[in-house]
Amino acid sequence: MNSAVLVFPGINRERDMARTLKIVSGNETAMVWHAERALPAGTDLVVIPGGFSYGDYLRCGAIAARSPVMDAVRAHAARGGLVLGVCNGFQILCESGLLPGVLMRNQQLKFICRDVYLKVERSDTPFTRGYNAGQVIRVPVAHGEGNYVADGETIARLEGEGRVLFRYSSPDGIIDPDWNHNGAINAIAGIVNAGGNVLGMMPHPENHVESIMGCTDGRGLFAGLVQHFEKAA
Amino acid sequence: MRNEPQITPELVAEHGLKPDEYQRILDLIGREPTLTELGIFSAMWNEHCSYKSSKVHLRGLPTEAPWVIQGPGENAGVIDIGDGLAVVFKMESHNHPSYIEPYQGAATGVGGILRDVFTMGARPIACLNALSFGDPGHPKTRHLVSGVVAGIGGYGNSFGVPTVGGQVRFHTRYDGNNLVNAMAVGLARSDAIFYAAASGVNMPIVYLGSKTGRDGIHGASMASAEFGEDSEEKRPTVQVGDPFAEKLLLEACLEIMRQDCVIAIQDMGAAGLTCSAVEMGAKGDLGVTLELDRVPTRETGMSAYEMMLSESQERMLMVLKPEKEKEAEGIFRKWGLDFAIVGHTTPTKRFLIKHGGDVMADLPIKELGDEAPVYHRPFVESPKLPQIRAGEVKAPLPLAAALEKLIGTPDLCSRRWVWEQYDHIIGGNTVQRPGGDAAVVRVEDGPKGLAMTCDVTPRYCEADPFEGGKQAVAEAYRNLCAVGARPLAVTDNLNFGNPEKPDIMGQFVGCVRGIAQACKALDFPVVSGNVSLYNETNGRAILPTPTIGGVGLLDDFAKSATLALKNDGDVILLVGETAGWLGQSLYLRDICGREEGAPPPVDLAAERRHGEVVRELIATRQVNAVHDVSDGGLLVALAEMAMASKLGARLDAESGAVPAHAFWFGEDQARYVVTVAPAQADALASFLAVRGIAVRRLGTVGGTALAIAGENPLPVATLQAAFEGWFPAYMAGG
Amino acid sequence: MKARVTVTLKTGILDPQGKAIEGALRSLGIAGVASVRQGKVFDIEIEGASDRARAEALLKEAADRLLANTVIENYRIELI
Amino acid sequence: MKARVTVTLKTGILDPQGKAIEGALRSLGIAGVASVRQGKVFDIEIEGASDRARAEALLKEAADRLLANTVIENYRIELI
Numbered sequence A: 001m002n003s004a005v006l007v008f009p010g011i012n013r014e015r016d017m018a019r020t021l022k023i024v025s026g027n028e029t030a031m032v033w034h035a036e037r038a039l040p041a042g043t044d045l046v047v048i049p050g051g052f053s054y055g056d057y058l059r060c061g062a063i064a065a066r067s068p069v070m071d072a073v074r075a076h077a078a079r080g081g082l083v084l085g086v087c088n089g090f091q092i093l094c095e096s097g098l099l100p101g102v103l104m105r106n107q108q109l110k111f112i113c114r115d116v117y118l119k120v121e122r123s124d125t126p127f128t129r130g131y132n133a134g135q136v137i138r139v140p141v142a143h144g145e146g147n148y149v150a151d152g153e154t155i156a157r158l159e160g161e162g163r164v165l166f167r168y169s170s171p172d173g174i175i176d177p178d179w180n181h182n183g184a185i186n187a188i189a190g191i192v193n194a195g196g197n198v199l200g201m202m203p204h205p206e207n208h209v210e211s212i213m214g215c216t217d218g219r220g221l222f223a224g225l226v227q228h229f230e231k232a233a
Numbered sequence B: 001m002r003n004e005p006q007i008t009p010e011l012v013a014e015h016g017l018k019p020d021e022y023q024r025i026l027d028l029i030g031r032e033p034t035l036t037e038l039g040i041f042s043a044m045w046n047e048h049c050s051y052k053s054s055k056v057h058l059r060g061l062p063t064e065a066p067w068v069i070q071g072p073g074e075n076a077g078v079i080d081i082g083d084g085l086a087v088v089f090k091m092e093s094h095n096h097p098s099y100i101e102p103y104q105g106a107a108t109g110v111g112g113i114l115r116d117v118f119t120m121g122a123r124p125i126a127c128l129n130a131l132s133f134g135d136p137g138h139p140k141t142r143h144l145v146s147g148v149v150a151g152i153g154g155y156g157n158s159f160g161v162p163t164v165g166g167q168v169r170f171h172t173r174y175d176g177n178n179l180v181n182a183m184a185v186g187l188a189r190s191d192a193i194f195y196a197a198a199s200g201v202n203m204p205i206v207y208l209g210s211k212t213g214r215d216g217i218h219g220a221s222m223a224s225a226e227f228g229e230d231s232e233e234k235r236p237t238v239q240v241g242d243p244f245a246e247k248l249l250l251e252a253c254l255e256i257m258r259q260d261c262v263i264a265i266q267d268m269g270a271a272g273l274t275c276s277a278v279e280m281g282a283k284g285d286l287g288v289t290l291e292l293d294r295v296p297t298r299e300t301g302m303s304a305y306e307m308m309l310s311e312s313q314e315r316m317l318m319v320l321k322p323e324k325e326k327e328a329e330g331i332f333r334k335w336g337l338d339f340a341i342v343g344h345t346t347p348t349k350r351f352l353i354k355h356g357g358d359v360m361a362d363l364p365i366k367e368l369g370d371e372a373p374v375y376h377r378p379f380v381e382s383p384k385l386p387q388i389r390a391g392e393v394k395a396p397l398p399l400a401a402a403l404e405k406l407i408g409t410p411d412l413c414s415r416r417w418v419w420e421q422y423d424h425i426i427g428g429n430t431v432q433r434p435g436g437d438a439a440v441v442r443v444e445d446g447p448k449g450l451a452m453t454c455d456v457t458p459r460y461c462e463a464d465p466f467e468g469g470k471q472a473v474a475e476a477y478r479n480l481c482a483v484g485a486r487p488l489a490v491t492d493n494l495n496f497g498n499p500e501k502p503d504i505m506g507q508f509v510g511c512v513r514g515i516a517q518a519c520k521a522l523d524f525p526v527v528s529g530n531v532s533l534y535n536e537t538n539g540r541a542i543l544p545t546p547t548i549g550g551v552g553l554l555d556d557f558a559k560s561a562t563l564a565l566k567n568d569g570d571v572i573l574l575v576g577e578t579a580g581w582l583g584q585s586l587y588l589r590d591i592c593g594r595e596e597g598a599p600p601p602v603d604l605a606a607e608r609r610h611g612e613v614v615r616e617l618i619a620t621r622q623v624n625a626v627h628d629v630s631d632g633g634l635l636v637a638l639a640e641m642a643m644a645s646k647l648g649a650r651l652d653a654e655s656g657a658v659p660a661h662a663f664w665f666g667e668d669q670a671r672y673v674v675t676v677a678p679a680q681a682d683a684l685a686s687f688l689a690v691r692g693i694a695v696r697r698l699g700t701v702g703g704t705a706l707a708i709a710g711e712n713p714l715p716v717a718t719l720q721a722a723f724e725g726w727f728p729a730y731m732a733g734g
Numbered sequence C, D: 001m002k003a004r005v006t007v008t009l010k011t012g013i014l015d016p017q018g019k020a021i022e023g024a025l026r027s028l029g030i031a032g033v034a035s036v037r038q039g040k041v042f043d044i045e046i047e048g049a050s051d052r053a054r055a056e057a058l059l060k061e062a063a064d065r066l067l068a069n070t071v072i073e074n075y076r077i078e079l080i
Ligand SMILES: Nc1ncnc2c1ncn2[C@@H]1O[C@H](COP(=O)(O)OP(=O)(O)O)[C@@H](O)[C@H]1O
Pocket: B128, B129, B130, B131, B163, B164, B165, B166, B167, B168, B415, B418, B419, B422, B433, B434, B435, B436, B437, B438, B439, B454, B455, B479, B630, B631
């Protein structure tokens, strides 16, 4: 799997992401500066990592979404290439129009860093094939603006088309406001585009791949992607 | 030189200079200073920059060890951890700014300390913070807690460093003077550490980072002035932090350092351009000429005075290798940062400031720093307080009820509300998150790990500064040992009241002597630090608060110990002696309503012996859980171990000479609780006994309650509710 | 020339900040506020003199392309 | 009654957001913007009818105590 991690000024989880990709795929990852206009040849997976691109100023992800490199990402996505946006990456994908909706401030207006539980809704996607449908995984969140909002029609479409891949849940997979730390509509933690090849999610699976973090539940996502490309090859 | 306003006694006083200090300036330069010069002197000679009240005492601190690469005197201390790696760390206060504007004050405090660390060539890998607030009932406290915590998180999260530990306390003596002590820890290659001293004549001095505005002019003087009723009026000096700019500055600086462009580098902290330029010149025995017309400004019409004293954030000064100028500039432009050559080094040892065609200041550079006044301020030792005898303290509540109450008090309850606002996992190296004895962070890809902690018990320091100073160091040492780390070095942040008062000066001197003695005894040198004085409002000082930040090393992070109980049936042992010391304990204060007595004495030899043996037990995997005993005593420590695991414990009743409440809640020092598999319990106990270390069996792990024989069992869930409840409920209150 | 662009949330879009402020005002004992919605203003200095039409076109472009997320926000431009 | 409270940074206070937006506009090729400073607006609905003086007092209190950080910000109240 050839992956490219985008680096915008203010992004700060690019090293976490690159390390994880290396650990799981065995390959080095290309780090792509925001001012680039093309992705490295042969890129299978584009990853937009977490952080505070442009300080989260204006709106999270707004300025980064308008960088030169994003045109290349749009083209990659249009060709059916896979794109993964995590946290700030999710925000950037929404701001760039690759995913619908927007991430607003957390309901209680505070930044929250903690482990949360995610219910994996489907396993028949390249991003979730490493999990079973209905499986609950534990991964950390670290964000102040992760409250997914979209208009009713969009939500209905997302739900109708099965495009919600991850939802905040209790450890037993129950969807319940007490376990939805940021107040997202329908406890949405991650969605894909209509083509199913662009995933945005708020939690950080890349921080739960090594046992030193006390949990490796995030590994399945990356392992699944690696499998996906091995199959394809 | 340009004629500026005549220097009047009022102007001198407004600059925080005493008449005799002004006389000293006149003697040094042989003429009346210009206003810009007066500003420069006031910045260099205030308490914050010159350490004039504390210097003579700080000399008593041990600062050396074979693993110390750089002790106090640079931007941060540096220690060697082997494998060609060094750890760079320091702690600094931003107390006054955080009271005036809690969010920005705390945020810029974090920004400042991060800059200190990456200025030396290190990538920051962790932050900690020690916070002291006024009484929870005080009308400003909630607002301050909320702003300070958000500010620390706001800066660190955006910058991208995990905030992994710290302390939070409440006491009415911080009502008008909350304390924000921020610590940053970075990692560098030990052969690529960068220093402030300039070298070479006619070398370009480069200004980097954000533009200069009128922020925080007089910030450094403010940090050295006592608050009065009018403190709210000092507001416009507040600085706003830009963590985004700082992140860019970090990446640009590290890149420029890798390209071997840098001769000397100094961040602009307190008294910005003045302090950084003087330091570079003075340390390198060189003069410095600055051309202020070249300084990037974001406001029009800034005077030389304003530029020299501005405390705009996210700025650096660098002496560049001339042949690398273009390369360096390219790197800074790539990161979108300002880059300007604003001066050069000279052989004259003069600090020359030019602006608009005029010379605005022409001062002897060495004297600005070295000839700052040094005071041997008079001090009186704090009176010794009587020892409280446990037998004379009545127990107002049964043990379980007292525990349930204590665990839900502001000082003992969970700090989750605080640290969940900090990204404590970014970097993917946080082996032990907040909530344990010390945070553990993996070093690069391992196997080494660094442990870090912040500690001080101000009520002990107030009751007995010397013992309190010792205790702060001992507790930091203990917290590091409790996770299995070898304590290497400390940074300190000495927060006190007005040093011109002999009793306050006595607290300072006592604490520093205590710290010095403990650091010597524990082989735990001080490599960096910061002093914050004049923390007083209307004549009332804070509790003496010498925060100690400790750093320790684990050879294998995977072997670090945690406090959570592990297995049903494990035997619980107490290492160390229990006399039942209730003086200054939280039990005495929060259960009995008495803030009294002498604090527990610290036996440094025992601390060292016990610490070493606990480390050995952890390294050889003989123990399953480890926790030190500190605030709240033994039963509180056991409750914390139970809550971390949801497992309970069955404890034997205390049947010895010590009254039960003193046994369970006394705050005797040098103690650890460890758990061990039942089959090894006897062997372990005799192993310790053979070494002359007091050990006693407390009971076994099991059940879902903390149950002392003969007492009501306290369900762990009940404890947990009390423990987790206070902070969110308090912060939600209106 | 100076201008102000005001960006507000479209009706129907949830405003968690506004909600929180309502609650905070109530707990401060400031009664009588029925609702709060938070928006942004951008005070913009435009280079050169006084071609109002050009300035408006410029601001509209800035608002459409960056300052507002037109999925959830409306904006208004005022030249001062 | 409806009101708008506009909160802006005091002159001289650093506005990192404004600075970043300036840069972004420039790199989007939107030329001609000399400077941007960002502020907040609060659109507030006040209960009850039309005592303007009372409403103003209420808004002033809300601004002083919560909506604005008067250390670094100014505010303006408009009743609509
Ligand atoms: N301001 C803070 N920031 C981050 N973590 C904190 C803060 N205050 C306390 N903590 C964490 O909460 C835990 C308990 O703190 P404390 O009671 O001071 O520990 P100890 O008694 O072991 O010194 C520690 O892990 C500490 O790092």
